[in-house]
Amino acid sequence: RSALLTARIRANDVLCSTPILKDMYSYAVVHGPCRNLCAAPYNHTKFLYRQMVSEFLRFGGVREDVGTLQPLYTLLAHGKREERDAAPYILTRTRCINDWIAHWISSLQPAQCQQIVLLGAGYDTRAYYLPCLARTAVFEVDTLELVSHKNSILPTPSSFLACRTLVRVGANLSHRTSFHHKKLTLQRIAAGQTSTSNGTHWVVGVLQNSLFVRHAPTLWILEGVLMYLTPPQVDEVLSLLGECCQYSANSHVVADFHTCSASTSARYVRNSIHLPCLFQSPNHPFLPCGF
Secondary structure, eight states: HHHHHHHHHHHHHHHHOOOSOOOOHHHHHHTTTTTTTSSOOEEEEHHHHHHHHHHHHHHSSSSOGGGGGGGHHHHHHSSOOOHHHHHHHHHHHHHHHHHHHHHHTTTSSSTTTEEEEEEEEEEEEEEEEHHTTEEEEEEEEEEEHHHHHHHSSOOOOOGGGGSSSEEEEOOOOOEEOSSSSSEEEOOOOOTTBBBOTTSOBBHHHHHHHHTTTSSSSSEEEOOOGGSSSSSHHHHHHHHHHHHHHOOOOOOOEEEEEOHHHHHHHHTSOOOOOOSSEEEOOOOOTTTTTOO
């Protein structure tokens, strides 16, 4: 339900006069086979996203080299108050990550093999609508149940895709969800192990069995995942990705997270959005994990 809720918020963006994402495939998911599952109210979540976008814009350092991000932040900073308040965090986050994907791909040589791995992909539809993915292999990793359901409602033939190839991997992500709380644990269900017999972490092992090229430039995306993990789980995941990024000089991680204290303080800074581009670059928990 959490993944469907995210898809619903992305789908509502399509109906706006100036959509941020133009994600017609999320609209098809929400208003097609999943419309009954997406009927749950989300007023509480919408309020939380408003707090989070305020937090995202308020705290951090100013960057000048925003590139394609500039139009989005100009809209958020200088638009009408009701437009700013209505801009959900999920749309801001997805748009920022999309722009960083485009920037990363443009920095690679055209002949290079390139891959994107979305851990906890949910009903993400980037593989269908981002034109910059034409030369990129996309791997979507989530629970077996979600991957199976997604395969049944979203086609994977190449004629539908914007990317070079799309592989969906059911990686035994065990999860427990409720409307207000979500806990996602990355673990190997079979034996409670984090590595295979040859020392390869199980996530990498599962991907390699699905045409993943270990030493190719890879963009690892953790969108809306880290804030639901416990500190030990965050350390495990980030340590894994820090190790994976050493396989190629052009591999990177894109992730977002927030803390309870940050969400609480956001209510006091709702009226302080005045700069067009603010980023948060936390040292912890990334630096201790090899970044």
